[in-house]
Amino acid sequence: GNSVTQMEGPVTLSEEAFLTINCTYTATGYPSLFWYVQYPGEGLQLLLKATKADDKGSNKGFEATYRKETTSFHLEKGSVQVSDSAVYFCALYNYGQNFVFGPGTRLSVLP
C-alpha cells in the first residue's frame, strides 16, 4: 500500500539557518505529493505540492522537488524565521485512493 515516511523531530534551528525535512514515499503509479503545515492551535494548510516527476513546488520560500528515482519529496528553505515554527506533514495522493499523511515533523526556530 501507499505510505509516507518523514524524518523524526523535533528539529530545532536558529533563525536564518538552512532547513531540510526529509520525506520518502512508497506508492504505485504516479502519486501527487504535498507538504502541509500546521501552526499551533490551527488546522493543516497546504504549503506546496507537485503532481508529476521533476516538478518543483514552492511557496513562502519553501521548496520541494518530486524525485521519482529516489521516491523523495524533501522540504527545504534557505533561511528560516521564528514564524516558521510549526509541524510539517508530507502527504501523497494516488488516484482513486485516500490521502496518506506522514507522522509530521515539529520545527522550532529560535531567535
Next chain:
Amino acid sequence: NAGVTQTPKFRILKIGQSMTLQCTQDMNHNYMYWYRQDPGMGLKLIYYSVGAGITDKGEVPNGYNVSRSTTEDFPLRLELAAPSQTSVYFCASSYSPGRDSGNTIYFGEGSWLTVV
C-alpha cells in the same frame, strides 16, 4: 471564502455522553473526511465520504458514526464518549479529480474534544 467550517471549536464531555461535531464546506467538493489527531501524533482517518449518501470507514471508526445527506455537510457523531476519544478532530474536503490532475485536501480549523 469560508472553505471548511467546523463547530464547536472546544467541548468537554463526560464519559457516556454523546455529541455531534458539525462540518460544512462551500467548495462543492464531493469528498469529505474526518480525522483525529492525538497529542504529538499524526492524523488518523475515522470516516470518509465520496458523495452524498455514501460513507465508508477509515482506520479508526469504532465509537463514531457519520452521515452525508447533502454535498455540503458531513457531521460526526460520538456515541457514549470515552476518555480514549479525547483528541483534536479535523474535518476536510477535496474534489474528485481526473486521473491526470493533482488533488488537494482542505482542512477545517479543528475541534478540541476532552472526555472526562
